[in-house]
Amino acid sequence: MIHRSTLLRSAAGLAAALLSASCGTRPAPIPEAQTPLPPGLRGSVVYQRADGIYRTELGSTQSVRIAEGGSWPRWSPDGRRVAFVKGPRIVVVGADGQGAAVVARPAKPRAVAWHPDGRHVLFTDDDVIRSVDLETRETRTVISGWVFRELDISRDSARLVATVRRGGPQMRGFDLARGTDWRIAGGCSASLSPDEEQVTNNDGDHRALSIRQWKNGRKVGAVHAPPGRTFDNQYWSNHPDWIASITDDNSQDVFIHQISQDRAFRVTSCGDADRPDLHLENAD
Numbered sequence: 001m002i003h004r005s006t007l008l009r010s011a012a013g014l015a016a017a018l019l020s021a022s023c024g025t026r027p028a029p030i031p032e033a034q035t036p037l038p039p040g041l042r043g044s045v046v047y048q049r050a051d052g053i054y055r056t057e058l059g060s061t062q063s064v065r066i067a068e069g070g071s072w073p074r075w076s077p078d079g080r081r082v083a084f085v086k087g088p089r090i091v092v093v094g095a096d097g098q099g100a101a102v103v104a105r106p107a108k109p110r111a112v113a114w115h116p117d118g119r120h121v122l123f124t125d126d127d128v129i130r131s132v133d134l135e136t137r138e139t140r141t142v143i144s145g146w147v148f149r150e151l152d153i154s155r156d157s158a159r160l161v162a163t164v165r166r167g168g169p170q171m172r173g174f175d176l177a178r179g180t181d182w183r184i185a186g187g188c189s190a191s192l193s194p195d196e197e198q199v200t201n202n203d204g205d206h207r208a209l210s211i212r213q214w215k216n217g218r219k220v221g222a223v224h225a226p227p228g229r230t231f232d233n234q235y236w237s238n239h240p241d242w243i244a245s246i247t248d249d250n251s252q253d254v255f256i257h258q259i260s261q262d263r264a265f266r267v268t269s270c271g272d273a274d275r276p277d278l279h280l281e282n283a284d
Helices: 004-023
Strands: 043-049 052-057 064-068 071-075 081-086 089-094 101-104 109-114 120-125 128-133 139-144 147-153 159-166 168-175 180-186 188-192 198-202 208-213 219-224 231-236 242-247 254-258 263-266 274-280
Touching (some): 043 071, 043 242, 081 109, 147 188, 168 198, 180 198, 180 208, 242 274
Antiparallel strands (some): 052 064, 128 139, 168 180, 198 208, 242 254, 254 263
């Protein structure tokens, strides 16, 4: 006899497959999350898809494209703008898709991160991390010497974490005030907690994300993928208890994770989402 739970899982999988097949690269309705979001949780995720940058409000059933083309979207500290990479350009656009502007033209950009003052955007340019002043468009070098793949900077702008390539991927901490750096761990998905003391580190089989201390790499916790799935490209939100990720299997969808409860909540269902960033309202 087929168990009822097996039938439910099969039906859910078929529905998800049909939805992914139907939505293609267009904005599409998103079904209810399998687990209801906690009451009062308000915010939005931005993420890349094959044809651009999208935004989805938590609890909404609609995704909205805010930019055509692009990758690596990141929220500004106030949640009003999004920076991203588009070809050999760094672009900033309003959360509503208005006012897109090219702010820098690096040779080999890959990743971006907002400076905590909201007036500068950091970006990788192969073996250099630079910062651009959004008002004057002047750029300066922050650090160099590694092939940078990911980055995040602390609220006090003194601490930076990055994924670099030297042999295999590894995460390194950078004390910008002292001019020192060190290996945190092997792996990727480098991002800083809002209190600047911990980092995310995807160091295993993509079924668990390690939480490590920024100063010495000591593991202090973990967040797990949704049951039966793998996940990747995790990024800490502006709230200490929440991160975003994408499932890393047959369907790439955005999930958000409550760290303290180790619970996952599905946000999208189109199957081609990547590099998500979550911004919560009243995070402090």
